[in-house]
Amino acid sequence: xxxxxxxxxxxxxxxxxxxxxxxxxxxxxxxxxxxxxxxxxxxxxxxxxxxxxxxxxxxxxxxxxxxxxxxxxxxxxxxxxxxxxxxxxxxxxxxxxxxxxxxxxxxxxxxxxxxxxxxxxxxxxxxxxxxxxxxxxxxxxxxxxxxxxxxxxxxxxxxxxxxxxxxxxxxxxxxxxxxxxxxxxxxxxxxxxxxxxxxxxxxxxxxxxxxxxxxxxxxxxxxxxxxxxxxxxxxxxxxxxxxxxxxxxxxxxxxxxxxxxxxxxxxxxxxxxxxxxxxxxxxxxxxxxxxxxx
Numbered sequence: 045x046x047x048x049x050x051x052x053x054x055x056x057x058x059x060x061x062x063x064x065x066x067x068x069x070x071x072x073x074x075x076x077x078x079x080x081x082x083x084x085x086x087x088x089x090x091x092x093x094x095x096x097x098x099x100x101x102x103x104x105x106x107x108x109x110x111x112x113x114x115x116x117x118x119x120x121x122x123x124x125x126x127x128x129x130x131x132x133x134x135x136x137x138x139x140x141x142x143x144x145x146x147x148x149x150x151x152x153x154x155x156x157x158x159x160x161x162x163x164x165x166x167x168x169x170x171x172x173x174x175x176x177x178x179x180x181x182x183x184x185x186x187x188x189x190x191x192x193x194x195x196x197x198x199x200x201x202x203x204x205x206x207x208x209x210x211x212x213x214x215x216x217x218x219x220x221x222x223x224x225x226x227x228x229x230x231x232x233x234x235x236x237x238x239x240x241x242x243x244x245x246x247x248x249x250x251x252x253x254x255x256x257x258x259x260x261x262x263x264x265x266x267x268x269x270x271x272x273x274x275x276x277x278x279x280x281x282x283x284x285x286x287x288x289x290x291x292x293x294x295x296x297x298x299x300x301x302x303x304x305x306x307x308x309x310x311x312x313x314x315x316x317x318x319x320x321x322x323x324x325x326x327x328x329x330x331x332x333x334x335x336x337x338x
Contacts, residue, residue: 085127149182271316
C-alpha cells in the first residue's frame with residue numbers, strides 16, 4: 045500500500061535537517077562577527093543559505109563584495125545588531141521557525157528592526173502581528189519610542205497603521221478605555237488640520253504623548269523632535285518684532301526668520317536640543333496650542 049506524506053511533514057524534516065547544518069560548523073564558509081566592544085559573538089553559517097533567505101545578504105555576500113581569506117572563510121562584521129538578536133534571526137533563516145512567547149516588548153522591537161535591516165519581510169510581518177495581538181498594552185505604553193525606532197523601517201507599516209486609528213487616540217485621551225479592535229483603518233482623511241508642515245500622523249503622535257505640556261516638533265515622523273520643558277514658565281514667548289522663542293535660548297527666531305543666521309539654537313530650558321545647528325534659517329514655522337477635548 046502506497047504511503048502519502050503531506051507537504052507539512054516534508055517541511056518539518058527539512059527544518060530539522062537545516063537545524064543540524066546550523067549546529068555543525070565543519071562545512072560553514074562564512075564567519076559573522078556580530079555586536080560591538082565587549083559584546084561581540086562569532087557565528088558560523090553558510091553563504092548560500094544566508095543569500096537565499098535574505099536580500100540583504102544576497103548583496104552583501106555576493107562574490108564581488110565578500111572575499112574569502114586564506115583559511116577559505118569569508119569574514120563579515122555586523123556591529124549594529126545585538127548578538128542575541130542575530131542568534132534568533134539565524135535560527136529563523138535556517139529552520140523557518142521563531143519562538144516569541146518568552147520575549148518582552150523591547151526584545152521584540154530589537155528583532156523587528158534587525159529583521160528590517162536584513163530585509164526579512166516575512167519575519168518582520170510575523171513580529172508586528174505578534175506585537176499587535178499579544179503586546180498591545182506594551183505598545184500603548186511605549187508609543188513614542190516605538191514610532192521613533194520604527195519610523196525609518198520600510199517593513200513596519202503594520203505597526204504605524206495600528207497607531208493611526210480612533211480607538212488608540214481615544215485610549216490616550218481617556219485612561220481606562222480599551223481599543224475595540226486590534227487593527228482599524230487609518231482615519232487621516234477625516235482630520236481637519238490647518239498646517240503646511242505637520243501631517244495627521246504627527247498630530248496623532250503628539251496626542252498620544254503629551255498630557256498638557258509643551259512640545260517641540262519636527263517636519264516629518266523620522267525627524268520629529270519631542271521634548272518636555274524643565275520649567276513651564278520658560279516654555280515659550282513671543283514679541284511683535286520677532287517670531288516665537290522656545291525656552292531661554294533653545295530656539296530663537298528673529299524676523300525675517302528665513303534669512304541666514306536669523307534663527308539660533310542653544311539647549312537650555314528643554315531636555316532635548318531642537319537642532320545641532322547653532323545658527324540657521326527656517327523655511328517655515330507653525331505654532332500650535334494643544335487643547336484637551338471636552
